[in-house]
Amino acid sequence: MKFAVIQFPGSNCDQDVIHALRSFDGAEAEYVWHKSESLDGFDAVVVPGGFSFGDYLRTGAIARFSPIMKSVKNFAANGGVVLGICNGFQILCEAGLLPGALVRNRDLHFICEHVKLRVENAETRFTKAAQPGALLNIPIAHGEGCYFADDATLDELERNNQVLVRYDGVNPNGSCRNIAGICNREGNVFGLMPHPERACDPLLGSTDGRVIFQSLLS
Amino acid sequence: MKAVVTVMPKKSVLDPQGAAVAQAMDHLGLPHVGKVRVGRSIEIELPEGASEEKLHELCRDFLSNPVIEDYELEIR
Numbered sequence: 620m621k622f623a624v625i626q627f628p629g630s631n632c633d634q635d636v637i638h639a640l641r642s643f644d645g646a647e648a649e650y651v652w653h654k655s656e657s658l659d660g661f662d663a664v665v666v667p668g669g670f671s672f673g674d675y676l677r678t679g680a681i682a683r684f685s686p687i688m689k690s691v692k693n694f695a696a697n698g699g700v701v702l703g704i705c706n707g708f709q710i711l712c713e714a715g716l717l718p719g720a721l722v723r724n725r726d727l728h729f730i731c732e733h734v735k736l737r738v739e740n741a742e743t744r745f746t747k748a749a750q751p752g753a754l755l756n757i758p759i760a761h762g763e764g765c766y767f768a769d770d771a772t773l774d775e776l777e778r779n780n781q782v783l784v785r786y787d788g789v790n791p792n793g794s795c796r797n798i799a800g801i802c803n804r805e806g807n808v809f810g811l812m813p814h815p816e817r818a819c820d821p822l823l824g825s826t827d828g829r830v831i832f833q834s835l836l837s
Numbered sequence: 838m839k840a841v842v843t844v845m846p847k848k849s850v851l852d853p854q855g856a857a858v859a860q861a862m863d864h865l866g867l868p869h870v871g872k873v874r875v876g877r878s879i880e881i882e883l884p885e886g887a888s889e890e891k892l893h894e895l896c897r898d899f900l901s902n903p904v905i906e907d908y909e910l911e912i913r
Contacts, residue, residue: 677902684899713902720904722846727853767850767905793851 620836622648623661625691625707627682632668632704632816639816639828640665645836653685663700663835664691666707668760668814678721678763679710688714700744700835701808705761708800708810717803717810718776719768721761725793729762733825735787736799736813740780743802745809748833754787755827757813759799764812766794766801776801784811838883840892843909844901845876876906883912 622640626633633650640648648665651658658664671682682688688710695701695716703711711717724730733756741751749755768776773795776782784800792812800811815828846852852874859873879900883892892910901908 676900680899680902712904718904720902722850722905723853725851725853727857765851769849769904793853 620646620662621660622646623651623658623664624648625653625664625666625687626650627653627669627671627685627710629671629673630667630669630706632706632814635814636665636667636704636816639819640832642819643829643832643836646832651687653682653687656686656690658687658690658694658699661694661699663702664694666691666701666703666710667816668705668707671706671710674706674763677713678706679713682706682710683714692716695803695808698805698807702745702831702835703808703810704814704816705759705764705812708812709763711808711810716808717801718772719766719795719801721763721812722765722767723763724761724765724791729760730764730791731758731760732791733758733818734789734791734799734813736784737787739782739785742780743783743806743809743834745802745831745834746783748837749830753830755784755818755830756825757815757818757828758825759791759813760817761792761812764792764794766798766812768795773798779804781806783809784813838885838887839913840881840883840887841911841913842879842881842896842900843876843911844879844906845874845908847905847907850905 818825818828854875855873
């Protein structure tokens with residue numbers, strides 16, 4: 620499976636994602652610069668974390684208009700797998716590939732810490748290697764990670780089992796209904812604020828993030 | 838010609854920045870202020886004959902995010 624890892628000016632988790640992906644048998648990963656317009660030859664796309672375009676205006680607001688995003692939209696519309704992590708999640712929301720938006724954390728602080736995530740739906744291509752209800756120890760690192768959507772959208776997400784991971788116990792950032800990650804209705808686009816790629820190596824204190832990539836590769 | 842776009846968080850969206858500012862104002866000697874909301878103002882120098890319709894489109898799609906923000910466009 621060949622992954623495209625999109626690089627915007629200000630992306631800073633692109634190398635982590637490549638490093639994590641290349642640790643899996645059967646995974647290839649290459650950088651794709653945001654000015655590129657092609658995703659030919661790729662089986663999946665990862666929009667990594669960071670501070671694309673300095674987070675100017677709003678997080679992800681400028682990145683969503685980069686040339687590659689047209690291809691990412693087409694790729695998703697044709698059923699291709701797209702994973703957005705942290706700033707990648709923010710970009711996917713801005714681009715309309717996922718509903719809702721990410722706003723400033725409830726307590727205004729930038730938070731960098733390990734959190735507990737509960738797998739709410741283990742029947743998707745992003746989570747199928749996990750046990751339903753499994754608790755994952757994965758770090759977050761964001762200032763704008765408070766997930767917001769109106770009640771009708773939230774109800775719809777719940778009804779369609781699109782909430783794939785939720786903060787367990789403590790809600791670090793004030794996200795509506797403790798939401799940490801959601802997928803689109805079709806189940807091929809997934810965005811989450813926590814960083815599974817930073818929990819793929821025992822040296823980093825947790826390998827619980829591997830289950831997301833294992834799901835995609837299995 | 839100049840456009841001024843004011844972007845404010847929607848009433849339904851929690852504005853912790855505004856709450857923090859209100860609290861600080863209290864500490865700085867102006868107690869009991871009501872709700873404070875923090876938004877953004879964007880000034881744009883426009884070329885002659887710029888399309889207002891296009892400006893609204895950009896306000897909606899780019900300068901604000903309708904999920905969380907409202908905007909007002911003023912042309913001076």
